Amino acid sequence: MDASKGPPLKETTSPIPFQELSGPEQYYSLVAQRYANHPNSWSTPVELFQPWYGYAIARCIQHIVEQSFDRQQLVKEWHIIEVGGGNGTLAHCILQYAKQYYGAPLCNALKYHIVEVSPLFVERQRKRLLSHPSVSFHSMSILDWSETISSPCIVIFCEVLDNLPHDRVEWDDETKTWYECRIRETPEKNTSTDNNNNAIVHFPLQDKWIISTMQDWNILSENGQIAAPLHIFSTPYWLYYLQNMVDRLLSSNPCTVLYVPTVAHQVLTTIRRYFPQSHLLVADFDFLPQATRGFFAPVVQNGTKAFSSIEEAPKTTCDILFPVYFPGLSRAIQRLWNPNYIQIWKQSKFLKTYADSKHTRTKSGFNPMLSDFTNTRILFTRNYTNHNK
């Protein structure tokens, strides 16, 4: 989906009364009903578990800034930059929590920014955040950001990296060459092309951004092939390796297909450049059902919520999601920022640590906030300093 064209994110402003639900059946049927009522929408953890999920992020941010920055600097001025603010729900929850728990000096010095590529979402955010007049709205892609903010910053991405465009590359074992793939529109329908009359054409890999992303995210090994840690050590990524082996055995085209997070890498580079004193918090999918062949292949979700392959993508509005390769993201952050700590937790561990999860427990004891979205992780960076001891 082109994010600038329209918001399929559902407007859900009322929290779900979790404590009144009987258990998993009622929770999942309620979610299914919400999807059915709004076929071209999706619900993120921020939306479904509001305000508790947002409060957990606000609490984690409080810990990060108190541990990582000089208090004298913080009480003068610090910033939260939320990239891809959707409906404005996360900003609303974080600012509510800050007012109540950050203490006046820290709260008064906080400047909240939302950088949002879709003008329609910006409109929604303005309406949703009327009670927080100090929020700054930046109606632009984060890639176009050009103002340096030298004070301490926390930059948040909740389900944004998975939506950014990726580049498809292919490794040919016979020629020992990487190829970058481009789409060429063909005048007539052709059996060797996809259903949109588009053909994939291959060129030897030369694009500098693709190459630097593959290197900085440790996707390429020193001998130019797919790096071993990608499939051996880190779950769930070895599943891609297995799938790739099966595909290569069964397919007439025995190449290895890989989707490279080039735009995510450009975004990180932009953030590092313009927010020199920044820490990051990223929440996203680490794995998605494999509908298309290849490492980190995308899935396409349409109104029915069914996952389909990119080759069969419908021509109507749809959402294209890529799983985020967290170990690679961590390596890229290490290279660009070199923070003391990069924490990568499953979302459930993060929420057990930072959320007040009794509010999302149903009568049976089942807690959707801790049990749903098992394929998501949260990464955050921090430094330990002695400033505030």
Ligand SMILES: C[S@@+](CC[C@H](N)C(=O)[O-])C[C@H]1O[C@@H](n2cnc3c(N)ncnc32)[C@H](O)[C@@H]1O
């Ligand atoms: C899946 S929604 C997530 C919204 C919200 N963070 C949440 O978790 O509910 C992705 C958001 O990122 C925005 N977005 C996508 N690409 C962007 C870019 N390059 N710069 C800024 N925002 C972007 C979309 O318009 C949308 O608001």
